Amino acid sequence: MIQDDILETVSALEPRALRERADELSRRRREHVLERARAAGGRRAFLRAAADRRWRLPLTAGVLVTAAAVAAGVLVYSPGRTVVPGEGDADVQNNGVAASGPADARELFAAAAEAAAAREADPEGFWYVRTRRHLVADPPGVLGEGEGEYTVRQTFTDERWWELGGEFRSLANLSLDTETEFPTEADENAWERDGSPELAFASPMSTAYRGERKTPYGVGVSGLAALPEDAGALEEVLREQWTANRQGGEPEGVPPVEPTEEDFRASMVYDFPALATSPVSGRTLGALFTLAGEIEGIRLVGPARDPLGREGYEVEVVNPASSDEGREKSVSWIIDPDGGALLSEHWDEHAWTAYEEVGAVDEIGDPAVPVEYEDW
Numbered sequence: 001m002i003q004d005d006i007l008e009t010v011s012a013l014e015p016r017a018l019r020e021r022a023d024e025l026s027r028r029r030r031e032h033v034l035e036r037a038r039a040a041g042g043r044r045a046f047l048r049a050a051a052d053r054r055w056r057l058p059l060t061a062g063v064l065v066t067a068a069a070v071a072a073g074v075l076v077y078s079p080g081r082t083v084v085p086g087e088g089d090a091d092v093q094n095n096g097v098a099a100s101g102p103a104d105a106r107e108l109f110a111a112a113a114e115a116a117a118a119r120e121a122d123p124e125g126f127w128y129v130r131t132r133r134h135l136v137a138d139p140p141g142v143l144g145e146g147e148g149e150y151t152v153r154q155t156f157t158d159e160r161w162w163e164l165g166g167e168f169r170s171l172a173n174l175s176l177d178t179e180t181e182f183p184t185e186a187d188e189n190a191w192e193r194d195g196s197p198e199l200a201f202a203s204p205m206s207t208a209y210r211g212e213r214k215t216p217y218g219v220g221v222s223g224l225a226a227l228p229e230d231a232g233a234l235e236e237v238l239r240e241q242w243t244a245n246r247q248g249g250e251p252e253g254v255p256p257v258e259p260t261e262e263d264f265r266a267s268m269v270y271d272f273p274a275l276a277t278s279p280v281s282g283r284t285l286g287a288l289f290t291l292a293g294e295i296e297g298i299r300l301v302g303p304a305r306d307p308l309g310r311e312g313y314e315v316e317v318v319n320p321a322s323s324d325e326g327r328e329k330s331v332s333w334i335i336d337p338d339g340g341a342l343l344s345e346h347w348d349e350h351a352w353t354a355y356e357e358v359g360a361v362d363e364i365g366d367p368a369v370p371v372e373y374e375d376w
Contacts, residue, residue: 101303101313102300102313102337103300104299104300105293105298105299105300105315106293106294108293108300108313108315108335108337109289109290109292109293109315109335109337110289110290110293111337111338112286112289112335112336112337112340112341113285113286113287113288113289113290113293113340114286114340115286115337115338115339115340116282116283116285116286116289116340116341117229117282117283117285117286117287117340118282118340119281119282119285119340120282121282121360122225122281122282123164123225123279123281123359123360124164124165124360125163125164125360125361125362125363126161126162126163126164126360126361126362126363126364127161127162127164127221127278127279127359127360127361128159128160128161128357128358128359128360128361128365129159129160129277129355129357129358130157130158130159130160130355130356130357130358131157131158131159131353131354131355131356132155132156132157132307132308132353132354132356133155133156133157133158133352133353133354134153134154134155134307134350134351134352134353135153135154135201135350135351136151136152136153136350136351137152137153137154137199137200137201148190148191148193148194149190150182150186150187150188150190150191150194151182151183151184151187152180152181152182152187152191152199153180153181153182153183153350154178154179154180154181154199154200154201154202155178155179155181156174156175156176156177156178156179156201157175157176157177157356158172158173158174158175158176159172159173159176159365160172160173161361161364161365162213162221162279163221163364164221164222164225164279164360165222167210167211168210168211168212168213168221168222168376169208169209169210169364169373170208170209170213170376171206171207171208171364171365171367172206172207172208173204173205173206173365173367173368173369174201174204174205174206174207175201175202175203175204175205176204176368178201178202178203180199180202204368204369205368205369206367206368206369206370206371207371208367208371208372208373208374209373209374209375209376210373210374210375210376211375211376212376213376215274215275215278216267216271216274216275216278217238217241217242217245217267217271217275218241218244218245219241221279224278224279224280224284225279225280225281227280227281227284228284228287229281229283229284229286229287230287231287231288231290231291233287234284234287234288234291235291238267238268239264242259242263242264242267243259243264246258246259246263247259265295265296266319268291268292268295269295269317269318269319269331270319272288272292272333272342273333273342273345273353273355275288276288276289276292276341276342277342277355277358279360282340285340286340289340295317297317297318298315298316298317299315299316299317300313300314300315301313301314301315301316301332302314304334305334306334306343306344306354307344307352307354308343308344308354308356310334310336310343311336312334312335312336312337312343313334313335313337314332314333314334314335315332315333315335316330316331316332317330317331317332318330319331329347331345331346331347332345332346333345333346334346341355341358342355343355
């Protein structure tokens with residue numbers, strides 16, 4: 001590849017002493033992180049060793065914070081370290097010098113846990129999450145009477161607000177700025193022969209509710225701030241809540257069952273993104289990152305850019321909740337260890353969610369489509 005040739009050329013021009021110095025710094029950093037994690041008992045690698053750091057959250061790389069965003073009080077973060085994605089566990093900066101990166105998934109999550117735990121402010125006001133999603137919306141992913149065989153790919157934006165007290169209002173604007181793509185001309189022609197039915201994510205819509213909504217594991221919005229800030233205690237609470245929900249037939253419509261250990265592991269894989277982008281305290285988020293790093297079978301893929309171009313590290317884990325004719329499927333996450341943030345989640349190359357903005361704001365937004373608030 002051209003990129004590989006460029007990297008090899010730049011690397012060849014690099015002074016040997018500089019390369020050796022970079023390798024030494026990388027080795028010493030890894031040893032320091034592991035030593036700190038061991039001293040903290042493995043699960044408490046999220047100690048606030050960097051308490052002077054501020055709460056920083058992800059924003060699309062290269063996008064300036066507008067005056068409107070500042071007025072709304074959005075807490076945003078843009079990564080400062082530039083990484084060129086490579087193969088395996090390689091981590092290379094633009095100048096060709098090997099950068100210090102995590103040795104494995106556990107070390108990556110330990111660094112993310114520490115960064116998250118250093119956030120000083122607990123969220124208040126309204127919690128805002130803006131995502132950019134990409135899905136294959138083939139039938140029956142259409143509205144209307146479409147029955148043809150064709151594939152449609154759609155990319156769109158969702159944004160949601162949750163009030164953290166008071167009336168616990170929630171507002172969602174869905175299917176914004178939708179881009180539609182037919183992989184082949186034959187797919188588009190088949191859609192037209194089918195009567196060009198309206199596609200599932202083609203038109204914006206809004207929903208609005210009053211009342212405290214339950215979040216993953218049955219914890220209400222007000223209960224998120226009270227979740228434990230220790231990894232062991234957090235796992236115990238999540239496990240107890242999960243067991244109670246499954247035994248009680250929650251969520252609604254799910255038959256009561258006696259959950260297994262595999263069920264709980266599946267819930268950790270499935271619910272991690274929702275919890276990691278919810279209004280929990282920084283130290284609780286740190287504990288969650290620590291737990292994620294201990295999921296059985298999770299592995300570090302290497303440096304990666306998310307769909308919005310932001311740099312981080314990709315990890316992959318088998319999702320026991322989904323299978324294809326008996327074959328387990330994997331889900332991957334791109335993590336920013338320096339900001340302590342989940343950047344994106346991926347089910348395959350044509351199904352992903354990128355967390356464009358996550359944080360506390362002062363006011364709830366306006367509906368994209370007129371809507372009345374309903375009681376939850």
